[in-house]
Amino acid sequence: EPEVTQTPSHQVTQMGQEVILRCVPISNHLYFYWYRQILGQKVEFLVSFYNNEISEKSEIFDDQFSVERPDGSNFTLKIRSTKLEDSAMYFCASREVYLGGNTIYFGEGSWLTVV
Amino acid sequence: AQTVTQSQPEMSVQEAETVTLSCTYDTSESDYYLFWYKQPPSRQMILVIRQEAYKQQNATENRFSVNFQKAAKSFSLKISDSQLGDAAMYFCAYRSLKAAGNKLTFGGGTRVLVKP
Numbered sequence: 001e002p003e004v005t006q007t008p009s010h011q012v013t014q015m016g017q018e019v020i021l022r023c024v025p026i027s028n029h030l031y032f033y034w035y036r037q038i039l040g041q042k043v044e045f046l047v048s049f050y051n052n053e054i055s056e057k058s059e060i061f062d063d064q065f066s067v068e069r070p071d072g073s074n075f076t077l078k079i080r081s082t083k084l085e086d087s088a089m090y091f092c093a094s095r096e097v098y099l100g101g102n103t104i105y106f107g108e109g110s111w112l113t114v115v
Numbered sequence: 116a117q118t119v120t121q122s123q124p125e126m127s128v129q130e131a132e133t134v135t136l137s138c139t140y141d142t143s144e145s146d147y148y149l150f151w152y153k154q155p156p157s158r159q160m161i162l163v164i165r166q167e168a169y170k171q172q173n174a175t176e177n178r179f180s181v182n183f184q185k186a187a188k189s190f191s192l193k194i195s196d197s198q199l200g201d202a203a204m205y206f207c208a209y210r211s212l213k214a215a216g217n218k219l220t221f222g223g224g225t226r227v228l229v230k231p
Contacts, residue, residue: 043208048217103162103165106160108157109159
């Protein structure tokens with residue numbers, strides 16, 4: 001069964017450093033998402049991306065965050081200058097574009113620890 | 116903005132018994148999707164079941180079924196014949212069909228403990 005894959009599975013970084021989280025969405029999916037989950041809290045929407053541009057973003061997705069689809073398969077989330085509060089699990093997700101593409105499929109997550 | 120509420124932080128069930136998780140949501144829309152996702156200790160988000168709002172029939176997937184009450188904006192999940200592998204966090208989620216990105220809005224989650 002096709003799946004969303006994410007790398008790295010776990011990254012530890014120093015505060016102030018840049019981090020890039022990578023995702024390979026399911027191949028025929030064209031809508032991509034990033035969500036995050038701080039330990040013990042609910043899953044929060046960060047951003048959705050379609051047709052090479054951001055469709056929607058949350059208040060969390062401020063200027064330190066950016067997304068990119070650098071080639072035909074990868075979808076990346078960049079955090080420019082990490083803060084302690086950015087420590088969380090980051091989930092990439094994707095879905096089909098057609099009207100019935102009602103299910104959003106999640107990757108296994110990238111656990112980011114900022115120290 | 117849509118909100119999703121799960122009022123039960125934790126539920127405990129005996130193996131082979133049935134447990135029901137509650138979820139309510141707030142929306143002014145008539146067309147939308149509802150989901151239950153399971154998050155085991157590995158923290159992966161696994162789709163359990165989905166319900167289209169235009170469908171009156173409640174969705175069923177093996178031991179998992181929902182009770183969708185559109186007028187009441189209620190979407191509960193029933194796990195029958197509970198197994199040890201069902202132990203996890205369960206998140207209810209709402210997806211609008213109108214918003215540009217059609218994002219998921221999650222509830223706060225319910226932790227299910229399964230006692231052998």
